[in-house]
Structure formats: C-alpha cells, structure tokens
Amino acid sequence: MEIFKVGDLYHVGIAVRNASDTAKLYQKTLGLIVEHDETVPDQGVRAIMLVPKDSSSSAIELLEPVVDDSSISKFLEKRGEGMHHICYLVKDIYEGIESLKKDGIEMIDHTPREGLNNTLVAFAHPKSLNGVLIELAQKI
Ligand code: ZN
Numbered sequence: 001m002e003i004f005k006v007g008d009l010y011h012v013g014i015a016v017r018n019a020s021d022t023a024k025l026y027q028k029t030l031g032l033i034v035e036h037d038e039t040v041p042d043q044g045v046r047a048i049m050l051v052p053k054d055s056s057s058s059a060i061e062l063l064e065p066v067v068d069d070s071s072i073s074k075f076l077e078k079r080g081e082g083m084h085h086i087c088y089l090v091k092d093i094y095e096g097i098e099s100l101k102k103d104g105i106e107m108i109d110h111t112p113r114e115g116l117n118n119t120l121v122a123f124a125h126p127k128s129l130n131g132v133l134i135e136l137a138q139k140i
Contacts, residue, residue: 004099006088010137011049011059013085015075019048019064026050026060035059036117044070047116061087061116085123085133093120093138100124100136112138 016022026032032050039046044067049059063084065073075084090096093112101107106125115121119137126133 004095006090006096006136008089009058010087010089011061012083013061013063013087013133013135014082015072015079015084016062016064016081017076019046019062022062022064023048023050026062032060038116039066040116041066042114045072049117085135087121087135087137090136090138093122093136096136096138097122105129 014022023032023034027034027050031053033053034048035051036047036049044065046064046066048062048064050062051057051059063072065076067073072084097107097110097112101110105128107122108125109122112120112122115135115137118140120140121135121137124134124136
C-alpha cells in the first residue's frame with residue numbers, strides 16, 4: 001500500500017479575541033487581504049482567512065469565539081492568543097483519518113465534519129503530534 005501523505009499547507013489557525021481588529025492589523029502591517037469571512041454557529045467561531053495579495057501562499061485563519069464555551073474560548077482562557085493549529089489539504093479525508101489512526105495517532109474527529117469554506121475536516125490530537133493540533137481538510 002502507498003504511504004499516506006498530506007498535500008499543501010492550507011492554513012495556519014490563530015486564536016484571537018477579535019478577528020476584525022486582528023484582520024485590520026494584519027492588512028495594514030503585513031499587506032494581507034481577506035479571502036474569506038464566515039461565522040460557523042455550530043463550532044461557535046468566526047473565521048477570517050487572510051492571504052498575501054497576488055500570491056498562491058497558504059492562508060492564515062483567524063479564529064474568534066462567538067460563544068463562551070467554544071473550543072477557541074477555552075484555548076484563549078488557557079493559553080491566550082496565538083497559534084492554534086496547522087491545516088493540511090488531503091485528497092481523501094477518510095483515508096487520512098484511517099491512516100493516522102492506524103499509525104497510532106489519537107484523532108479528535110473519527111469521522112469528518114463540515115469545515116469552513118466548503119471543506120470536510122478532521123482534527124488529530126496535539127498530544128499525539130508533539131503538541132501541535134493538526135487539521136486535515138478536503139475541499140468539496
Ligand atoms: Zn483550520
């Protein structure tokens with residue numbers, strides 16, 4: 001069987017208290033532009049994706065909690081603002097989940113769930129991956 005491998009780095013997730021203010025700051029100081037802005041009540045977050053202008057670079061995803069008990073609120077309480085996760089694109093998210101599980105990685109999501117911007121996503125637990133929360137995303 002072929003070895004499972006992820007595709008391009010899709011985005012780096014950053015937990016923030018106020019996504020609009022942070023987006024403005026990053027636009028002004030880093031010249032990034034807003035690619036996508038979406039609130040997902042299910043996950044209790046608002047997400048703003050920013051990319052460098054005229055570039056095929058990966059994005060950053062600013063995550064602001066919109067409810068008190070979202071995973072991002074808990075993260076902010078514990079650790080404050082900062083890097084939250086890294087997301088890789090995969091061709092087949094089901095294959096990705098199965099492959100990681102087979103390699104002993106603890107998955108937070110055993111089945112894919114709907115992500116932002118027409119994706120299916122699944123998170124792997126940071127304790128299995130040297131403290132880094134890894135998200136797999138498949139575009140649909
Ligand atoms: Zn993400």
